[in-house]
Amino acid sequence: MNTSEYSDFKAGLLDQVSVLRANIRSGTHTSTTSGTAHSLVQGNVVILPADWANDFLLYCQSNPVACPLIGVSQIGNPALPGLGRDLDIRTDIPEYQVFRNGERAETLTDIRDVWRNDFVTFVLGCSFSFEDALIRAGLSIRNVEHGQNVSMYRSGITTQSAGRFHGNMVVSMRPFKAADAIRAIQITTRLPNAHGAPVHIGDPALIGITDIHTPDFGDAVTIGSDELPVFWACGVTPQVALENARPPIAITHVPGKMLLTERLNEELAVL
Template sequence: MGMDGTIRPEAAEMAGLSAHEVRMRIRSGGYTGPTAGLARGMVQGNLAILPADWAAEFLRFCQRNPKPCPVLAVSDPGSPALPELGLDIDIRTDIPRYRVYRDGELVDEPTDVRSVWRDDLVTFVIGCSFSFETPLHEAGLGLRHWEQNLNVPMYRSNIETNPTERFGGPMVVSMRPFKPADAIRAIQVTSRFPSVHGAPVHIGLPEQIGIRDLSKPDFGDAVRVDADELPVFWACGVTPQVVIQRARPPLLIAHSPGHMLVCDVPNARLAAL
C-alpha cells in the first residue's frame, strides 16, 4: 500500500517478471521507480561508475570495506556489458534512475546515461540488501517498506569506513523495523548472504550510530516504526556513492538510491549456507 492507500500497479505487476523483462521495461522508459520487490528472488546491485584512473583505488577501498561495499562485478573500461550478471545488460540504460556527479556535485538525475558515457569508464556493481529481502519475506518476516509501497529508509551513520588515499567517510545504513523475536530471525537469515551486506551492523538505539530522527532518512522514505519494534540497521550500498562524492572525482555515475540493477543471478546463488 502507498501512503495514500493505493498500490502502484506497475510495481505489483513487475514483481512477477523475470529480471531480463524488468530491465527491458526500464530500458524502454516504461518504469522509473524503485526496484524493491521487482523480479523477486533475483539479485539486485548498487552502481558506481568511475574513470579508469580512479577505479583501482576504489576497488582497494571496497576490499577494505566488504560489509558496505561487496563487489559483485567490475566491467572492462568503456564496456556497458556485465555478462556475469545478466543477458544483454546495458548499464547505460538499465537502471530506472541515475545520479550524475561532476567534481562531487550532483548535476543530473537522468533515466539513461548514454549522453555522458566515455570509453574510459569502469562499472562497479555492489551487492544490495534488496537481495536478501525475498529470503526475509519467505521466512515470514514482514518488510514495512514493501507493505507501505515505499523505498527503504537509509541514513548516514557515524560508523567510519576504512579509508584509502582519496576515499573515506561514514557508512550509510538501511533500516527495517522488526519485533524483537523477528529481529533475531532476521539476523539469522541475512547472515547467510555476506555478498549482499550480510548480518546487521546495529540494532535499536539509533542515536548510538549518529541517527537522531528515524522519520528523517537521508535517502529513501520514512516508514512506520511501532512502539513494540526495534529498528534494525544493515550496511548499505549507497555508502560508496557518498564516499566517492566526497573524493570529488571529475565524473561519477551512480544509481538513484533504491533504483538498482536487477540481475539474472538468483539470490540463492549468493547464500553462504
C-alpha cells in the same frame, strides 16, 4: 527441487526480469526496485573513470560489509556478462545520479549521452536481495508492504579509507519485533554479498542518527511501539565516499533504484 525443476524455475524468473528490464530501458519503470525481481540479485552501481578505478576497488575490498563487490566491467564496456546476458549498464537502471567533482549534478534515466570509453562499472550487492529471503521466511518488510523505498541514513560509523575514498557508512533500516529481528539476523548472516548481518539494532543515536523519522535517502516508514529499528550497511555508502573524493565525474544509481541481475540470491549465499 531437482535439476529440471530448478532450470524451469530460473527460466521463469529470467522471463520476468526481462520484461521489467525492458520497462526500465523504455523509461516506463523509474521507481524503486524494492519488492521486484523476486529471488534475483539486485546491485548498487558505481561508474568511474579508469584512473579512479583502482582506488575504488581498494575501498570496496577494505569495506566488504558496506561494499560487497559482485561485478566489475572491462574498461569502456557497458556489458556485464557475469550478471546478465544482454545487460547494458547505460540503460538498465531506473534512474542514475551523475556526480561532478563530488557534487550531485543531475539525474538521468539513460546515460548513453554521457558515457565515456574510459568508464569502469562496479556492481555491489544490495539489501533488496535479502528482503526477498526475509519475506520467504515469513517476515514482514514494512517498505515492501507499503510500496515504499527503504529508509536510509548517513551514520556516524566510519569506513576504512582507501586512496582518495573515505567517509561514513550509510545504513538502511527495517523495523521488526524482537523475535523477528533475531530471525532476520540469522537469515541475513548467510548473505554477506548482500551486506550480511545488521550493523546495529536499537537506539539510532548510538550510530549518529538524530532523527529516525527523517531519512537522508528513501522514504520514512512507521516504527511500531513494540518494534526495534534494525540497521544494515547500505550500498549508498560509496556515494558519500564519492562526495569526499571528488572525482571529475562519477555515475551511480539513485538510492533505491537498483540494477536487476540474472543471478539467483542463493548463488551468492554462504551455506
